[in-house]
Amino acid sequence: MRLLNTFLRLITLGNAVAHLSGLRGLSWSNRLALPFLTLAWSQPASGWRSHLALLLPAFIGQIGLATLRRRQLDPKQQLRPGRYPDRQIVRLDLPARHGPVPALHIVPHGGSKTAVLVTHGSGCDKTFYAWRLVDRLIAHGAAALLIDLDGHGESPRPQAFPHMVDSVADPIDWLRQRYTQVGAIGMSLGGAVLARAVANGARVDALALWEVPPRLRLDARAYRQVQIREALAILQLRMLHLFRDGAVDHVIRAWQTSGIRATISTWDLFDALAFPDSLRTLARREPPLPTLLVYAGRDAIVPPAAAAEVAALAAGWAEYHLLPFASHISLPIDLECITLTVDWLARHLNQPAFTTGLVSE
Incomplete structure (x- = not known):
């Protein structure tokens, strides 16, 4: 007893x-x-x-x-199309030159003059652990547009170059037709595609890039080691905030995606996107485009030398942050990263907060 x-x-x-x-x-x-x-x-x-x-x-x-x-506490339910107390979510197929781009258009009640495009990382999709970022954007009065990269999620096209760059640039144009100010956040592969689209001429007013590798080459053994290191790095007390929104099984299931359908490998795609060249192109702009670069101190995919290379390319024109306790997997769901990024966007897109009142749906 x-x-x-x-x-x-x-x-x-x-x-x-x-x-x-x-x-x-x-x-x-x-x-x-x-x-x-x-x-x-x-x-x-x-x-x-x-x-x-x-x-x-x-x-x-x-x-x-x-x-x-x-068992009913599922955070991905927050991203289902419908009307909510503070927002409306609409599932769209955005017109683009290579075919429709699946998207979620999330608008605060009362509308907004500012929207932020969000592009996910490799192997993910538009809803991948995105609820906290969306909550923060909505709380600041900004609309959000979550899209599936080519070869991911609901996209009907395979991952291919240069087509997937156009499939990011065209949603930016769609936003520009509807909003006064347009920002963008790109994560890892999504950041590399987004940076290339902006370097090629897609117009955003502020650009935030998370943990984008300057290049990526891993053999099978190195990839297994990276997986182990990332799995260990995510076991942190700072990640417990995920359970404010979801039960254990739902938080784990949120990790499941449809994978990648590709005509070009992710390694070759990073080479073709040439992220360092995109940064050099952006660095030559006058006036400089407000750009934020956020990297993780425990990142097994972007090692310290690669992060330092990006920091050197950003020197003098972009803002660079290294979050010491984050990993490649945890950075996009790290509250410090989300808060830092959204507050930074608010300062550069009609500070001190996003202006409301234009687009209502």
């Missing part, structure tokens, strides 16, 4: 901590969290060695109960 009480102590303690921290996806009771905790800890239990021995079983039990209790 004392062992059972010890187990209940630990599991009610875990639930209370999750509840008080706002981690809904890790809790199985809200209103009764503290009463359960008080009751469990008022009962006789085993010694501290039993508490230590039962930590792992209690943790597994906590996760299991929370997953069952919060």
Whole structure:
């Protein structure tokens, strides 16, 4: 009986901590969290060695109960088309020269004069862990346009060069016809494609690029090592914020995508996009285009030497940040990165916040 009480102590303690921290996806009771905790800890239990021995079983039990209790807590539901208290989401097929570009157009109620295009990374899609970034943009009064890169998500075309550059440039033109100010955020591969599109003449008023490799070449062994290092790097307390929005199973399932359909390998594509050349082209602009570059200190895909190369190319005209505790996988969902980027966009697109009142749907 004392062992059972010890187990209940630990599991009610875990639930209370999750509840008080706002981690809904890790809790199985809200209103009764503290009463359960008080009751469990008022009962006789085993010694501290039993508490230590039962930590792992209690943790597994906590996760299991929370997953069952919060099975409806799916953060990707926040990106489904429809009307919400603070926004409207419309699924679109944007006209483009090589065929339609699947997109989600997300507009705050009351409309906005500012929109931000978001391009995802390799192997992802337009909704990939995007809910926090979208929430931040909407809170600042900006509309968001999430698109699928060619070869990803719902795109009907394979990943090919130079077609996928046009499939980013054309949505930018679509936004320019509807908004006074247009910003853009590109992640990894999406950042390389976006930078090439802007260097080729696509017009944005502010450009934010996250963890874009200057080049990418990995053999099978190196790729496995990168996967292991990235998996270990993402195991950080700072990532617990994901469970404010979703149950454990839904947060994990949000990682699942449709993969890549390609006529050019991702390695060759990065070579063709020539990200360093894009930066050199942007550096010659007068006046300089407001540009933000954000990199991760624990990035296994963009090693320190590659990040330093980008920092050198940005010197004197762009703003560069290195977030020491982020990894390549975690940077796009890191609250520090999201806050830094959206606040920076707000300063460069009608500061101090995005102006509302133009596009309403």
